[in-house]
Amino acid sequence: MKNVLNILLLHKTKVLGIILGLIGLGCLMLVLFLGGFFGTSYSDEELLAYENEVASLVYSDEGKLIGKFFAENRTNVSYQELPTALVHALVATEDARYFEHEGVDSRSVLRVLVKSILLGDKSSGGGSTITQQLAKNMYGRKDYGPFSMLINKSGEIKIAHQLERLYNKEEILSLYLNTVPFGESIYGIGTASQRFFNKKVEDLKTEEAAVLIGMLKANTYYNPRLYPDHALKRRNVVLNQMLRYDYLTQKEYNKLSKLPLKLDYANKVNDGIADYYLHQVKKHAQEKLNAYNEAHNTNYDIESDGLLIETTLNIELQQYVLNAFKKHLSRMQQLLNKQYDLAKYKRSLSLRVDAVFEKLNRPNDKYMQEYFDWDEKKAEELSVKDSIRKEMLLLHAGFMAMDTKTGEVKAYVGGIDFNSHPYDQITAKRQLASTFKPILYATAIEDGTKPCKYLKNEYEVENEDDWKPANYSKTEGGMYSVAASLAKSLNIPTVNLYKQTSFDDLQNIWQNLGFSTEIKDFPSTALGTMDASVYELCKAYAAFANHGKTVQPEFVLSIKTPEGKILYEAPQHPEAKQVFTEETAMQMSAILQKGIQQGTGASIRGRYSIRLPLAGKTGTSQNYGDAWFASFSPDLVMVTRVGASSNAVHFSSGSYGAGSTLALPITAFTLQQIQKDHQLSTTYFLPFPALPHHLSNCLDCEDYKEDTDVKMFFNNIFKTKSAEEKKKRKEERKEKRKKRREKRYKSE
Template identity: 45%
Template structure:
């Protein structure tokens, strides 16, 4: 009987044991799927995010499939490693991948004593195996299969890697939630720092996350995070990594984050998106030539760009400061009376066009993006549409006028919420276009002191088109220089009639604009559309003296092992414009900044950097432009709502000098205070020669002579375009005669 009981006992014990051995051997043999070999482990490469850097070495953005940045073991502080070991695997340096004592402890405490705080028993090496290769799911036994697989892999990992290498691999692969992988990405996100600069408290907080990275997220659940952090600190004290006094002092500290999500809070996200697309193209070219498979998302490339961080930051701050105020003013305008009714119509029409139902509109908590950051308000669907329609969008771009390097690039309010890049958006140029009319005239031999008629114009065959000056004044004559500096519309149209469309179209094409230039009178006043990017490239040609310039974003792309993937090649400049004509234009546009429509740059914002520039305000104040440049850099700013029908009611808030110019003023005022940043955007124009000065020796304005007033009595007040062009041609031919007869 005794032998029979022993036999039964052996069968009961031996059968499961035998089945377990068979199960383990079948996994080892690969019957449930291939287990990575030692060679596979040796060849294992972490997927790393590629990083975009500014010209001065600041991190701008990451490009990744997994948000991970690999760092060396030596960059990991001792207290971080100690926190990990004390919490996750205190016998890490004693076992060889699988800790039998730990497993036994878990079984006894969890199963027999009911203590759920004893942990899972997996060593750091086992957890690393899971991080490296993930887990597979089966209909039955997934947990058992994966645990056995991880034990096998952990043993292999220990045979190949040193303990320090295992720690480094683990900390570079472990997930921290929020799509973060590895300690470096977590340190950057939660504390806006690098791993090597983490404090003991910060390290304990991050290691505490590993138990359940959503449940203990310090941003979402600070109380839970603190409790878990204090457990980590207690473990560190228990195993003598810190003193009891250090434990007590650190446990008393609150959870203090410097949360920084570069995707939402980055100051160069629109720029980074342009860089990403360009980098994809360059890498594809490289792979095609060299038969490689380099991945921008996985291979940890370093992309060095042209962007100057401080210039970018000055624009970011300027937009935040100025546009938050202007947005509030625009919303106030549309909150009552006529404008409130118009907004309601536009919002309902927009909802209809986008098939958005608002018939059963309910109020709910909604997050809106503002220039000051996210803002949560109670709003209906229609309220949300109204808010977005009255949002001011803006773009700024600064470029070196000689090299074409993009120094700063602001594409809008928030790249994640509003991905449309305003730098590339085409809007009516308004008076920003005028310098091209005057340049065409200067190239034809016109002088800054040639006078342009300011008499009223009305074209019968263009719906009685009747251009007006901003001040509504007519009569007399403006010198060519004054007409541009003070942005007079009527003299500009008259000059356009004299110069002619073909000459202007030639200038337009030379400067690289892509859209067709309309052949109509309103073109003289900026009816053509272009982007901030195109206008910056055009004005850069003025700044560099008349030569071509090709904007570029990326200086170089380097692989993790230092291999050069791409390097920018300088493009030889071509002469595009008459050099002497450009010099005269630059003098006129300096006058525009000192005395004309750009005078607020110095008067209000205290900018002392030498600049030429031009304002531009489109019809009904739909868009406001300001362009400022010198022989070093060009900056263009544009502001406007999504729809041209949404705009300020008057120039008091909607003019270029009120809406767009302040962005440049605030930015340059900040940059000029430091010599390092000032030299990035400042360079004096060539000194004006005596000969050039003599060309400007005239009054800005003069009244019509009696003879000219007599001729005007018999002129048609209303005429067709052909009649007007014919009359302008006659005036052009007799200009020399009248100049001799009456003088300039």
């Protein structure tokens, strides 16, 4: 023991030197740390020029927010927009001495240095001021290995001092609240307020402000949608901090802390009202922005510059269509499912499921899956084959409505659910069926055919191998006027008209209307065997209402900077292309109105009681694979198509699978709501203009004739019939007329 003491006494000078050296090094490190000598440096100019990436806001035609385009989902707000309660909640919870320090709270820094960094006690608290947290949010943190915390904290202290020198306290609070993350890929108090309470930040109540400030500690754990119990407890902690620092009275605290947690969650990116439409808007807006940047040598970014994009969408009409989708398709889906539960159809579907499954080359394991359902999104344990079967049975649909004169797209529902089925049914190409017929008839009228010309309802083939059309009703004989043939969608007279019409003229009109698929000169072309999209058909049918002119669909009305500078503005009088004459358009409009009054679209008047001015045409592809309904008023064209992803899955009869029963009701249910909406009905459904005098009698003829007058004359001369034969013939004609009346509303 004595020897040990002697050794210590001999080396006490060295020991003391080491201790003093460590203390000196510690002091030096502290000075360097507090002085911000570690970490990345930024100039005053860089700090003053700092800007957040801000989401571009997308609005409907009436100024309602419908979505955002962003790299970081953020909406900046100014200090003047911040409610006092929000500022008090933030300061009381995150930095009680905020208005007293100059960016750094020395007591907190020392606590962090000793406990958090030297002793590794992570529960001791962060110690960063709001200004330091802002520095972290602005530039993030880098990895420096074991010294990361020390170097990053030091750099944040340095930046905090600069920020306090360059900005006032209010500006720093605004910058901070615009940079802070709230989870769910959203940034900033403005976006968080809209997301969780569906209101502007200046309208936040004290208890709502406390919820959002409480999330800053851990934005997932305290997310009020995911963990309402956690959020409620954290909110009351924030309220208690406000009480502690005299921002609330005891009475106010007692009242507010007892309130239940109330959210008005509004995910403007995924709420589904315009997801398919927003995808198109982004594509069109980007094209216009690229053109502006190239012309003006600028670099505006649609995802980060907070642009204001005004679109053509009418939010009320869009909602009406969505309501119609759910009302009609949910019922039809049940009926299709019921059909494929029958043994005959179940077997055929199983064979198709097996064929798809074999291509996957994987085991038929079961696992938990989410799938679309009209009532709600469901999740259950499904095998791979079960999942394929559900997907194959799903009915998909697309609906597009467009202003006939400006091309402004007023409603755009591209499918049943964007999150689970993002493929856009409006741009998908499927067989047009009878919706093609008006294009053929317009070509014939353009070439001089009159609506009262009669077409034979018999088709003669040169040899038995030739293709032969048949009417939906399976009847033939006699003659129908051009107008009646189209209104009733008769196939045999239509093919006969095709044979009398110039194919070159038809092809020219087809291309000028904007269709991209090539048509070929076959008699079956008359019945719409080629593919086209809802988008293309909508644009084409608009020409019937717009004096024979087509216009390009328009999605974007204007693009502006946050300061109001106009980067793009849609022309008030868009360029229109004359495809056929105004007289042809007016006659076609009259014939297609007849189709709604008396033809295949008549159920929209009778069954659905739609009184609005309307013209239109149904369409049913082979084996009921796709159902179409295209309709228009003088100012609005609407097209819808319904069908499963594969044409092999379909209804077995026209009772459910025809255009009049599967597609038309979506438009009908939409129009029922419009009839009650004075603004929409008076804007887009004014009466059709009267035909000019020289065309006023263009449809003034009988729909049907038994035969030509000449043929009947010679039959009467050269063929003598007994009284019994005449009576029998009369009864047959009477029975045919009765059957035609019964099937009038079903024929396609």
